[in-house]
Amino acid sequence: MTLQIKDLVFSYRKGFFGVRKQPVLRGLDMELDAGEVGILLGINGTGKTTLLKTILGIEKPESGSVLIDGKDALKMKRTERARLASYVPQIIDFGELTVYDTVMTGRISHMGLAPGRSDREAVERIIHEMGLSGLSETSVERLSGGERQKVAIARALVQEPRILIFDEPTANLDISNEMLVAGEIRKAARDRGVAVLVSLHEINRAADIGDRFFFMKEGRIIAAGGREIITEEIIKEVYGVETDIFESDGRKIIMRKER
């Protein structure tokens, strides 16, 4: 297993002295294998982003364990963890760096003080593979939303991670850019053998690109498994919405009952 999470508990601290606690994750278990796209589903505020941030070491949990490739991700140094888990954030703001320099920041956990030959080669290779060659000297600010997402994915991949984490990658994209990003997510899992964990709101898009699905409710995973676990009942339980699910060509199409 690439990612193993056991009994993860996380609370936000509240109040002036940070004594009061607001529980977010309440004993969460999860497993994801290399080459799989795992989709995290659940209503806003249920702790999806917190879970992703905990895996990345941005937030520290109260208890529980996060293992990446069998190693304890909560106890390792930042640079070591950055070589195992990388992040494509929801909001992408790079400042005024060029595409090349932005992708190079993905090598910080590999380089010493300055990029070496292997870092430059890795960056050039990934820029080439992602089809960004023509843009490598362009400032990221001038790119379209989909291109920016590609740069963010390139930067995350150049970290050479075992697990790649996306937070709402298609939230602000039009349908063509959404397709493009979905394609990159699948390619990362299939071609690079990376475990990919994605939080998504759009349940139809999720059903299309995911291999494993994790339904989250009140800080726990209440159902996990392949496409077969997407049912009217579980959607009703997680989102409180009545739906009809149609199958066609092996795809699931989820429609709300009410309009």
Place this chain on the structure above:
Amino acid sequence: MDIGTDTAKKRKRRCAVIIAVMAAVTVLIAFACLFAGSSNMTVKESLGALFGQGTAAGIRIIRNIRIPRVLAALIAGAGLSLSGLIMQTVLNNPMASPSTLGVSNAAVFGANLSIILFAGGFLSTGNNLQGYMAGANPFSTSLTAFVFSSLSVLLILGLSKLRSFRPGVVVLAGIGVGAVWTALTTLLQFYATDVGLSAAVIWTFGDLGRATYRTDAVMGAVVAAGLVFSLVCGWRLNAMSGGDETAKSLGVNVDRLRFIALLISSIMTAVCVSFLGIIGFVGIICPHIAKKLVGSDHRVSVPVSMLTGSMLLLLADTLSRSLGSGTALPVGAVTSLLGAPFFMFILLGRFGKEEYR
């Protein structure tokens, strides 16, 4: 696989050329400033005095007054500008400046305390040649100013630590603490004598004439440390422009980097301000000019910011000495008068990067 390497090389060369040209221009300006001043020495006399020829007075003017002053402009300009650049990066806030942590307000309070309470206004402010060496201890005011600005920095970094250094918190804490220092200064000035008050106010004007070789050496050492830090951590600073969470996921120890960066840049400001008085504008505007010229890659924007700061302060100081017929005008005011139109020109003109449009 040589994708983009051609353009990358071109960009590198362009940046190298910009830095080289700016460095050359800065050196030229520095020499030009050496030859300008109220004693009406000709360029030939000045040049001779530089190499130890000419009247004794001439040699003394060049060696003891103008060289330390020009060095001070070079160093303080570079230091204040670098300080501003680092602040803007690690606080993710384009409005941040060397004074964001209340450093200047604290220094002003410290200086006021020293002048009004302890020296009764008899301390030299060094603003004119006549009173140049009249002060009892030329360092007492600077020292008090430095002690208070360091105190302020530590206080704010401590307060921010309680909330794990979220950039917004740091900025607001700086505003809060700065307001306290300003209030205390106002109270001090309310009870001051006329002489004490005017001496204190003149101190805040900022004056490069207070510089000596010794103060230049101290400022130089601190600014050099800042330069080394920002070049060594260049890539990590670059990563921080994408926000805290992204930087953390890239393996940057964001909290520690921000702490060190704020400490170093505040000390740079504290030292410059304590020795020279308040020199506004350089620290907030020069980094923006640099970023608009070469983008925000710190390996380039750091040297370009520093050179921009040096140039602006040199020009402003020379102008302030030339316009005032005998006495120098407050250099802080001249920096703004000189820099603001240029900044507006860049902001509105075609040099502007898209972000600002």
